[in-house]
Amino acid sequence: MKNRILINSLISAVILTVSFALSLAIQNLFRTQSLIPAVFVLAVFCISLVTQGYIAGILSSLVSVLAVNFAFTFPYFRFNFSMPENLFSAVIMLAVTVMTSMLTTKIKRQEKIKAESDKEKMRANLLRAVSHDLRTPLTTIYGSCSAIMENYERLTPEQHLKLLGEIREDSEWLIRMVENLLSVTRIDGERVNVIKTPTVLEELIDSVLLKFHKRYPGQQVCVTIPDEFISIPMDAMLIEQVLMNLLENAVRHAEGMKELSLNVHTEGGRAVFEIADDGCGIPGEKLCGLFTGYLEKEDVPADGKKRSMGIGLSVCAAIIRAHGGEIRAENRKPEGAVFRFWLEMEGKEHEQQ
Known part of the structure; x- marks a missing residue:
């Protein structure tokens, strides 16, 4: 006051x-x-x-x-x-x-x-998205546990391992969802004060790829980064989460994808990150609301697969905005999509301060 x-x-x-x-x-x-x-x-x-x-x-x-x-x-x-x-x-x-x-x-x-009304609307949309996205893995976990308990002796070891594997997979997905929600809570609007520390680009990419390959050992990522030494002020854990969300988003939603790439280049005092795929692309009507935290569920698959990408992308947008950058998505030609965001590099940050 x-x-x-x-x-x-x-x-x-x-x-x-x-x-x-x-x-x-x-x-x-x-x-x-x-x-x-x-x-x-x-x-x-x-x-x-x-x-x-x-x-x-x-x-x-x-x-x-x-x-x-x-x-x-x-x-x-x-x-x-x-x-x-x-x-x-x-x-x-x-x-x-x-x-x-x-x-x-x-x-x-x-x-x-x-602004408050828009914020409440976004929270309501996020709550609806969370309710939908949590229901499917929880149902799967409950069903698998029930099957094991009720048919323990009749199930073969292979069937036990299959059900336990589904429980583990959905549990990991839930953990990542909770991490995203905690990030949204941490980055509440424009009042957040992200603590940035100089992070070497090569070390950041190595850490992201190590975690990604543990989750998706069969998915190769084509990486291109500058040869020179690059240091970027950031909250490394949050930016790792952004890159993981975008890579995982491509694996889950880019149907028909044959190649996934992570490219970083510099433009002036900025480091530009690009995650690109050659999959099915993004429907034009969804591009505008891609980072709002809620995507309509009219195309929910009957097999119960987790298809929502709204929350993860809204978390990415919030993290990048908190770092003073921007994030965008667009379709590639002839096919595929690319997610692009930029961060100020160390020299530029010091000039602004």
Whole structure:
């Protein structure tokens, strides 16, 4: 609260000082005071626009009225509200500036309400997606456990191993889902403060590939990274999670895929990551909502396979945004899809700081 008041006061003081200096320049250069009230009205409008609440705008209105009356209305450099035109112009200016302050505050409040509404909608969508995505593996785990308990002696060792393998696979999937949900909770909107440490690109890629090959030993990944040494400030665990989600997304959803690639190149002060496949691509109607956290389930398969990719991709988007980067997806020609995101490299980060 104190910080907000201090920031609002500093912003108001700077804008009013600039307006006062500009008004003095107009008076000396053009020998007129007719434009000066408009300058201060503009100043109050700017203050109302960039500060929070009514107080800064209304106080700036009062200060502007006093400044115009004191410095730019005859007799100069003394207050005089006895003349009807001075009093009338002061009342009009105060009314205009107060109305401006109220209007801009109302607009900002409506924008805040809309943002909260969008946030609640996204949470509701995420909850629906979670409910759907958790139901299938939990049902499989319950069914496999029941089959083992009820038919323990009649099942062959191979059947036991098959059912236990399904339980393990679905349990691992649930663990990754929980990791994604915990990341969404950790990265709550724009207020997150990700702790970045310089991470060597080659070490990051090696760690990701090691984990990926443990989960998908039969899937090869074609990797291309720059030869030079590259260090990127990041939360390495979160970026590993992004890369794992994108690679796993390709394995699960890129039907007909024959080649999966992970490419990294530099553009200026950025490191650009690309995960590409030559599979079936992404339906055009789903591209826009790909990172929102919820994709419609109209194509849920009858065999109960886990097909949702909404939560994992929304986690990727949240992590990349928290790092100050961007993530996008597009279809390749003639077939396949590519997910692309960028992060600032170490030198660029230091320049910005």
